[in-house]
Amino acid sequence: MNVRQVIPRDAIPSVNGPEFGSAYDGNPDDRVVVFEPESGPVRAYPVRYLHYHEIVNDEPNGQPIAVTWCPLCGSAIVYSREASQGTLEFGVSGKLAADDLVMYDRETETEWKQSSGEAIAGELRGESLAVLPAALITWNEFRERHSDGLVLQPPGGESEASGPGDDPAPIDYDAEPYRAYFEHDGFGLDAHRGGDSRAWKRDDIDPKAVVLGLESDGDALGFPLPRVEDAGNVVTASIGEIDVVVFAADGIHAFEHLGFNFEYEDELFFRADGVRWHGASGESGGGRQLTRLPARRLFAFAWQDDHGEDGFWSPE
Incomplete structure (x- = not known):
């Protein structure tokens, strides 16, 4: 490393x-x-x-x-x-x-x-x-x-992220120090500083695609947001001994799967077991609550660094 x-x-x-x-x-x-x-x-x-x-x-x-x-x-x-x-x-x-x-x-x-x-x-x-x-x-x-x-509340003070060099400078929270980095294709520190990006040897996932990473019983699986969206905004899988359901709704979220057949309804909601479920919170219109799972939200290149090229969910 x-x-x-x-x-x-x-x-x-x-x-x-x-x-x-x-x-x-x-x-x-x-x-x-x-x-x-x-x-x-x-x-x-x-x-x-x-x-x-x-x-x-x-x-x-x-x-x-x-x-x-x-x-x-x-x-x-x-x-x-x-x-x-x-x-x-x-x-x-x-x-x-x-x-x-x-x-x-x-x-x-x-x-x-x-x-x-x-x-x-x-x-x-x-x-x-x-x-x-x-x-x-x-x-x-x-x-x-x-x-x-x-x-x-705004912590204030000084930070290296505020200035062009390595020395801390007064923080202006209205500035966007990583805006250009998020908008460009390159990834890694060198790309952020205007240099060459790291190499990315695959074309099925963008290196900065958002991924939700889940781990259980020694198994790990990363869910790329674009793949979940392409699959109808909801997917289910098993990781170790846990069955999970993953929603694309104001980001990407994972919960324990109760066996319901979730169907995408609109921007934030899914329907299952006769009621609407909010994909970002796991709450149902009937007052029930899905259990949110511990997860890592990160870019695809970072998940691959930790878990290898085969560590991503893909449709069967």
């Missing part, structure tokens, strides 16, 4: 002791990472802020979590901060592993690959962080579904 130091440690500052409120100063179609704690209001973490911080160390009602985001990999993953040495606090190491964020914990200085949650160097090498259920949806959808939900 190619690991390289790109910027100084903590030049991109993690958020520690985050503050929350009901108001958000961004646009309705801004994406937010949504986490539902074991108790208390649902929380939203705007990607608009995560561009400049990449990690939020949070503890909703005593549940220690790390909300993580790697812009280069498009990877939004929420992890438990519990490990064999206790509760960890994470920071941005300034290193990349195959163009993926390398986190470090401040307790043992172990380094962790963000997309896989695996400790790749240090005292805890070989351990893996537990993935927690989360979703990536628009702010507008979040507010409509969770009227009493809380949203991360």
